[in-house]
Amino acid sequence: MAESFFGALKSEWLSRMVFVTRAKARRAVVQYIEGFYNRRRLHSAIGYRTPLEVHTEYLSRQQAA
Template identity: 40%
Template structure:
């Protein structure tokens, strides 16, 4: 890594929130669900090739955002909740 100029991004031991960014919890949840709802259900090898991996993950992201209901947002899809938030925000914004 050093030879290529890459810098490690790693938290200190016992400090899991060192690298936390806004939305990190949701991102970690998404990756966890992808692993349990897609990857662990497939036989090895999980993907035929990189194009298959990309298409499969894109399909899951589409499902996650447009079809999968999330209890943390009132059993709505993220897409629907975001659209509702945009409407509310637009109504509360001064012109």
């Protein structure tokens, strides 16, 4: 899973970016993860859903138990 994530990060996004500082790069990566990768990008390994959907479903099941 980690290799898949880093491959997507590099090919879908970082390959087109140039950063002036390491801090700006770090902020941009966090924004990519939280704004796109976890909330909008569909993942085949989890049934073509977003990680946020899967996490929300997990929390709902935990509260119901």
